Amino acid sequence: MRGQVVAIGLVIVAGVSVYVTMTSVSNTLQRTLNLYYREYAFADAFASVRRAPEPAAERLRRLPGVAELETRVAAIVNLEIEGFTDPVSGRIVSVPEGAQPRMNRLFIREGRLVEPGREAEVVLNETFAEAHRLRPGDELGAVIAGRRRTLTVVGIALSPEFLYQVQPGSLFPDPERFGVLWMGRSALETAYGMAGAFNELAFTLAPGAYGRDVLERVDRVLAPYGGRGAYLRDDQISHSLISEELNQLESMALLLPSIVLGVAAFLLNIVVSRLITQQRDQIGILKAFGYSDSTVALHYLKLVLVVAVSGAAVGTGLGAWMGSAMAELYLEYFHFPYLAYRLDPGVVFAAVALAGGAAVVGAALAARRALKLPPAEAMRPAPPASYRATVLERIGLQRLVDTPTRIVLRNIERQWLKSGLSVLGIAGACAILVMGMFWQDAFDHILHVQFKIAQREDLTVTFTEPTSAAATSELRSLPGVQHAEPFRNFAVRLRNAHRSYDAAIEGLAPDPYLRRVIDSDLNPISIPEGGLVLSKNLADILEVGPGEEIIVEVMEGRRYERNVQVVAIAEQFLGVGAYMALDEANRLAGEGDAVSGTLLMVDPRYEEQLIEALRERPRVASITSRERTMASYTETTAEMLLVFTFVLSLFAGVIALGVIYNSIRITLSERDRELASMRVLGFTRGEVAYVLLGEMAVLVALSIPVGLALGAFLSMLSAASLQTEMYRIPVVLGRGTFALAAAVVLISSVLSALLVRRRLNRLDLIGVLKTRE
Amino acid sequence: MKAQPIEAVFETRGLTKVYHMGEVQVHALRGIDLDLYHGELVVLLGASGSGKSTLVNILGGLDTATDGRVLYRGTDLTRAGERELTQYRRECVGFVFQFYNLIPSLTALENVALVTDLAARPISPLEALQLVGLGERVHHFPSQLSGGEQQRVAIARAIAKSPQVLLCDEPTGALDSETGIIVLEALDRVNRELGTTTVIITHNVVQGEIAERVIHLKDGRISEIARNERRSRPSGLTW
Ligand SMILES: Nc1ncnc2c1ncn2[C@@H]1O[C@H](COP(=O)(O)OP(=O)(O)OP(=O)(O)O)[C@@H](O)[C@H]1O
């Protein structure tokens, strides 16, 4: 029994520790986030505009539903950091000189805020500063409004607004190549000709105000100034990414432990069933002596509760330890100013209750049967098990199987419920693995589609504002450029009936070579004339299909609306997209033959030199490298995924081992007599092991395909539930995933077999023959 | 292969078995010198705890002696390893126990076939069952058979591989006298028709009458060996 109890205990430990870890971390993060947002006055909504005079802000402040509102000046700039050759871009955001902003306040980690009259002082976001080891006193170069400047770092700070520091248009942070900087308001106003004006604002909502209505009012005020559409916190990139992360954690915190504890309940059920069968006569005697059913039940209940509670205790301890380690990781990952890991008593209580509940349910189902027996009957030996020929044999295939195999098959069929549940339990372990590794597969697939098929440019150069098409030819002639393709971007609001979405239309060259729009079979499609191509998720949000018309509200410069036909739907996993032929896009934007930037294919030998040259150009706003972007995606996630996969494999292994080992042990205890008899008859150890392990082998063989299918199904569910506007998760499962999942189950089986083999070899041949079953 | 009647199938010399139970030593066998001959039917009698089962288990290769020697047709069983003993049981020995030890998931016929599949010169399972008078019930599972019927299946299973020796430890112990006699008849018939050397342990002195020799054990020693002038038929016995 000891081995079995330990195995079940381990399964409970696994379930409880996953639950405690994930729930406590999720709670801790949520609590910290709320506190941080509150203490540092994270705004409820944001808006950007081309250029609005300060009096417009006064009008906005008086709008119903707007509580507090703060304007600022912000810009995207190219940065130069000594010793780092890759293109780096930054988002400079203004702060009042010598004071904290009222909203999105900074947590000063080191140094100080910007002081009045010091034009060249900047405060750096911590992630960015750390990536380049910049400290207060260090300098960095920046091209601000076309002029090269040297900036002095005076402080290192954190902001609730940039927990995730993500470049616009990108989805993963890349702290080496994109950073947030804060600079004095008047310095930025001067540089960008924004004196007495602003181009960004943040505001809070009055209690009870309905956000969407307020946004509409704000948009109306800003429209004449080139408003780009206000948005709520939920659409703010850092917040939405962090919410995403927390949701994922939360859903995992529920799903995983449920599977694991379900398995534990099943294991306790079969062990208690077996125990009751073995102690049947004792139960009968106790009942004959007048012990009540509940006293007898209590005896078994205590037994399982001891296992459950000790499992829960160890699991909670382990969970708290893993939780605090994981919280530490998250603290670094998100750059919270503080993070106090706390294990809520509620979580501990829930963990113990879950484990205890699973144990009690498992044991109660087993005990019910025993308690129903009248004492006299219980004292008699259990009626012999009745067997019959299996389905396989009844349909006339008996000649295919030898006698030992028949024993195997008949036992499986006779205990079909137990066999079925064993299959489900092992399949559950297999499914957990598939689901865990599914993320890696999906991620690989996304990267492949995005960066190998759709995006093939080496560098993306964006201009400070729409520029004449000649700019592309100019870049094409630079040394090292092998191919150049223009694109045109502009902000729009897409509407279909009551649905609307703020996006950018991307005008692409006819038959583009570098940036391609692809269909659901991942084949590049040329952008048809006469309308828009929408990415699938955008089409879903707007509820439109090909051939239907939507309203495009151009949000740049003069605002106006046009009806545009949707001509095709494109596959896109990262972000949303709306694409058009370049000339049509220009006609729609109404600014003549312009380009927003150029995609370049570059001879790698010239890349560094080319970046240098591009930086010199005043109209170049940013330079991003696809290779680097891709690398940063992989770096940030690869490690997390590896740890995740390893932990999952371990847990899945524990579950598989728990189920398989217990099933074999139960079978051994039910049939030791039969197996000993076979040994007496001259069957070798191997032949006897075949009868015992063959049964398990059949169950494992059945459970692997079931588990893989179940895993695929769960992956589909979790992909669907975690899908957002930011990304669509493709359900792709690599062969490696299936192979590893199957391998973990097989290894657990072999391990269980080896553990039991020892017992099998020590079967007491003589002892078994002396007693009646 | 007809052997001369005087050939000894088993020869034991100074056979000793000591069980260690913590500090206590239990001397189950204290030096047994015994020859068993080919085709002979022997009954082992003795008080409970006198060492009957221990002796038979050692003869059958289920247990090993602490001291002394057991020769099976000249081969020393005391030197055999686990693998050789399994092989020996598989090829040469048939066992019948008090509790029939049938495989519950196999029918009577399959229980017998389980063993004949392994044997070099088996008789057909059906024939074996007919020999013990169970030709009619071959497709029944053990749970569908009475105790006596199950015991006869066990005998059929033991003899179907045509073993050299048949070792029976209280084969009638769990049966009423009427059924016991049917079982003994089956054993008697197998011994006569197949010439299998047969050892039967019993507490029932009357059963000694069907044997050629009756061996009495007492405290792990042979206290008496009696030779019957004439073997009685089991059907003539009453107890
Ligand atoms: N595994 C064992 N461990 C310790 N002592 C044992 C063991 N098996 C048998 N003995 C002891 O050895 C002695 C002989 O036992 P054995 O089973 O051979 O007796 P038996 O003559 O077959 O008795 P019965 O008629 O009751 O079956 C007894 O004293 C018994 O207690």
Ligand SMILES: [Mg+2]
């Ligand atoms: Mg005995």
